[in-house]
Amino acid sequence: MDSKQQILLRSDEAKEIYLPHLSLDPVIFGFENNKLKVLMLQMNYRGKWLLPGGYVRKDEDLDDAIVRNLKERAGVSDAYLEEFGAFGKKNRSEFYYEDFDETLFYKQRFISIGYLALYNPTQTTLVKDEISTTCEWIYLDQLGNIDIAMDHREIIEKALLTLREKISIKPIGYNLLPEKFTLSELQKLYEVILGKELNRGNFYRKIKNLGILRKLDEQRRGGAHKAPDLYSFDEENYNKALESGLVNW
Amino acid sequence: MDSKQQILLRSDEAKEIYLPHLSLDPVIFGFENNKLKVLMLQMNYRGKWLLPGGYVRKDEDLDDAIVRNLKERAGVSDAYLEEFGAFGKKNRSEFYYEDFDETLFYKQRFISIGYLALYNPTQTTLVKDEISTTCEWIYLDQLGNIDIAMDHREIIEKALLTLREKISIKPIGYNLLPEKFTLSELQKLYEVILGKELNRGNFYRKIKNLGILRKLDEQRRGGAHKAPDLYSFDEENYNKALESGLVNW
Numbered sequence: 375m376d377s378k379q380q381i382l383l384r385s386d387e388a389k390e391i392y393l394p395h396l397s398l399d400p401v402i403f404g405f406e407n408n409k410l411k412v413l414m415l416q417m418n419y420r421g422k423w424l425l426p427g428g429y430v431r432k433d434e435d436l437d438d439a440i441v442r443n444l445k446e447r448a449g450v451s452d453a454y455l456e457e458f459g460a461f462g463k464k465n466r467s468e469f470y471y472e473d474f475d476e477t478l479f480y481k482q483r484f485i486s487i488g489y490l491a492l493y494n495p496t497q498t499t500l501v502k503d504e505i506s507t508t509c510e511w512i513y514l515d516q517l518g519n520i521d522i523a524m525d526h527r528e529i530i531e532k533a534l535l536t537l538r539e540k541i542s543i544k545p546i547g548y549n550l551l552p553e554k555f556t557l558s559e560l561q562k563l564y565e566v567i568l569g570k571e572l573n574r575g576n577f578y579r580k581i582k583n584l585g586i587l588r589k590l591d592e593q594r595r596g597g598a599h600k601a602p603d604l605y606s607f608d609e610e611n612y613n614k615a616l617e618s619g620l621v622n623w
Numbered sequence: 624m625d626s627k628q629q630i631l632l633r634s635d636e637a638k639e640i641y642l643p644h645l646s647l648d649p650v651i652f653g654f655e656n657n658k659l660k661v662l663m664l665q666m667n668y669r670g671k672w673l674l675p676g677g678y679v680r681k682d683e684d685l686d687d688a689i690v691r692n693l694k695e696r697a698g699v700s701d702a703y704l705e706e707f708g709a710f711g712k713k714n715r716s717e718f719y720y721e722d723f724d725e726t727l728f729y730k731q732r733f734i735s736i737g738y739l740a741l742y743n744p745t746q747t748t749l750v751k752d753e754i755s756t757t758c759e760w761i762y763l764d765q766l767g768n769i770d771i772a773m774d775h776r777e778i779i780e781k782a783l784l785t786l787r788e789k790i791s792i793k794p795i796g797y798n799l800l801p802e803k804f805t806l807s808e809l810q811k812l813y814e815v816i817l818g819k820e821l822n823r824g825n826f827y828r829k830i831k832n833l834g835i836l837r838k839l840d841e842q843r844r845g846g847a848h849k850a851p852d853l854y855s856f857d858e859e860n861y862n863k864a865l866e867s868g869l870v871n872w
Contacts (some may be wrong), residue, residue, distance in 0.1 A: 395642045396734055436711025436734055459708050460736045462685025485645055485685055487709045487736070542868060543791050619791060 377418035378473065380505060381480070388479040392429035397484040398440050399427040399461070399526065401533035402450060404495035404511055405550040408562040411495065411511040412530055413448055418507055420470070422523035425530070426509065427486065427550070428603040440489050446619050448509050449501035454549040458536040459529075461486045466525045490533050490540075492549035512565075534567075541567050545586050545615045556594050556602040557581070584620060586612045626667035627722065629754060630729070637728040641678035646733040647689050647711070648676040648775065650782035651699060653744035653760055654737040654799040657811040660744065661779055662697055663769070663819040667756055669719070671772035674759065674779070676735065689738050697718040698750035698756050707785040708778075710735045715774045739782045739789075741798035763815075783816075790816050794835050794864045797856050805851040806830070807841050833869060835861045 402413040414423045428443035430436055444450040462485035471481045495511055502509035512520060517530065540546065547555075547563055561577050581587065588608045593601035641835035663672045677692035677825040679685055687811055693699040711734035720730045751758035761769060766779065789795065796804075796812055810826050830836065837857045 393734070396645055407722070416647070419649050420812050430711065430734065432732070433713065435713055436709060439711075462679065462688075462711065464682065464684055483642070483681070485679065485736075487734075491720060539792055539868060544790055619788060 377502065377505070379475070381419055381471070381478070384505065385477075385479040387472075388429065391431050392479070393432055394479075395483055395485060397427050397429055397467070397486040398443055398489065399425045399486045399529055400440060400444055400489040400491050400616060401425060401454075401458075401530050402444070402448065402453060402491040402493050403537065403550070405494050405563055405566070406495050406511070406560070408566065409513050409515065410534075410566050411513045412517070413450070413493075413500070414510060414512050414522075415502065415506040416508050416510070417523075418505055420472075420523075421507070421521070422470070423512075423520045423526075424523050425526050435590070444491065447503050447506075449499065450493055451527070456490045456536075456540075456565075457487060459488040459532050460492045461488060461525060461529055463525065470523055471613070486529070488529050488533060490536055492546070494550060494552065496552065537567055543619045545584065545607075545612050545620065548609075548612055550586040554590060554592065555604050556604060560605070584611075586615055586617060626754070630668055630720070630723070631728070633722075633754065634726075637678065638678050641728070642681055643728075644732055644734060646676050646678055646716070646732040646735040647692055647738060648735045648778055648781050649693055649704075649738040649740050650674060650691065650707075651693070651697065651702060651740040651742050652786065652799070653742050654812055655744050656809070657815065658762050659783075659815050660762045662699070662742075662749070663694065663759060663761050663771075664696065664751065664755040665757045665759070666772075667754055668696070669772075670756070670770070671719070672761075672769045672775075673772050674775050674836045683747070685736075691806070693740065696752050696755075698748065698755070699740070699742055705739045705789075706736060708737040708781050710737060710774055710778055710781075712774065718762045719772055735778070737778050737782060738741065739785055741795070743799060743800065743801065786816055787818070792868045794833065794861050794869065796854075797861055798857075803839060803851060803853040803855050807851060809854070833860075833864060835864055 379436045404413070413426060415426050415525055416423050426447035428439070428447060430439040440455065444453060447473055464483070467482060467484045471478055476479055500509045517527065541564065546567070549562060550563060552560065559571055560581065561572060561574065564577065565572055587605045590604045590606060592604045595601050646723065653660045653662070662675060664675050665672050675693070675696035677688070677696060679688040689704065692702055693702060713732070716733045717730060720727055723730055749758045766776065790813065794811060795816070799812060800808065806827055809830065810821060813826065835857055837853045839853045839855060841853045843853055844850050
């Protein structure tokens with residue numbers, strides 16, 4: 375079966391089970407080699423790159439739909455997940471399936487709800503679904519080199535802005551860093567999200583004052599320099615800060 | 624024409640012009656007498672209170688739909704407006720129209736996109752539409768005394784939480800306060816949004832450090848005490864802070 379036939383077959387099924395006009399697009403961020411990356415699928419059909427989006431079943435809560443969607447399309451579970459925007463320009467999605475007629479489920483107008491997801495890329499092996507050639511982490515600084523469909527580049531940019539805002543009011547990193555990390559790795563994470571370099575002394579002082587870190591009795595071995603201390607998050611304080619926010623007026 | 628007939632008539636028209644399954648619900652906050660209030664409509668049919676929500680036209684951008692909706696249902700224009708969440712539990716909206724059959728436009732499953740709006744209540748006279756008995760500002764501390772339909776109470780609570788988060792990273796008040804205000808009025812606004820009392824000295828120091836205020840050569844007259852200085856927002860710095868955020872890492 376070629377990719378066009380596969381799409382037609384799935385379209386008929388999709389009409390049966392999903393609500394029309396409404397899609398979900400998760401922007402899944404990971405952090406590796408001191409850089410942010412985002413999870414993208416390349417479609418068989420036309421070869422463009424897309425966020426691993428999906429739809430809402432007629433009999434399913436919205437919150438369950440996005441969790442199922444992450445699992446089905448990218449094999450991702452237990453990510454930090456937060457709604458961050460709705461994307462609804464006319465004709466944002468209507469023209470991708472240019473070889474099909476208007477009866478195709480995927481060719482209708484979709485308003486898409488964007489979800490920000492944070493996920494540690496080392497946690498699992500990615501799976502791709504049958505309509506995708508590949509499911510891959512793409513470094514943010516490589517996004518300019520791939521052909522991204524529809525308005526998905528705009529959705530990624532909005533997600534990054536949201537993450538940048540969130541970092542000021544909520545702790546971040548639990549879902550992005552390995553269990554044990556150095557302060558320098560945590561600083562790098564803040565720097566790539568904020569898009570600027572931070573003063574090391576100020577950063578260490580501020581982050582320690584938040585009370586969300588636990589210093590371990592272990593060091594990172596192997597470098598040429600003095601082995602740096604390892605830290606982990608204090609889960610209780612981290613979750614408290616997630617709930618009540620970091621900023622005091 | 625009674626309210627049931629009116630709903631049936633509007634339902635037929637709605638099917639023609641709006642996308643199915645998708646609604647918009649604006650939570651419009653105002654600030655008066657040192658208290659937050661929210662704009663609600665009371666429906667003719669069944670007499671329950673609802674947010675002044677609406678739908679997206681088949682030929683309309685989502686961003687335009689919410690602006691049109693605010694204008695049509697409550698006479699509100701030029702409000703500060705920001706998407707803050709999506710509400711999509713099964714059966715959240717399906718049972719309100721209990722006297723109608725399933726063909727009614729309003730009786731289908733709706734996933735609703737929530738918008739936070741900030742608006743100065745003195746700016747204009749409210750208008751109500753033909754399916755509403757009244758359009759009113761309800762003080763937050765009075766919401767417990769009215770019968771609110773569907774999940775609209777939950778939507779209001781999420782909007783308030785969002786506002787509480789935003790206040791830490793963005794300036795707030797331009798759309799909620801009169802043009803000239805005292806520092807004490809601005810402090811009250813922060814206190815009602817944050818839900819706690821703030822230390823006056825700390826607040827004055829912090830808010831002045833933001834650089835978004837302009838001290839006027841005028842005082843508020845009429846009180847028993849020393850006439851307090853009036854302030855207005857420095858529009859340029861305020862907008863800069865809106866864009867770049869208040870928190871420095």
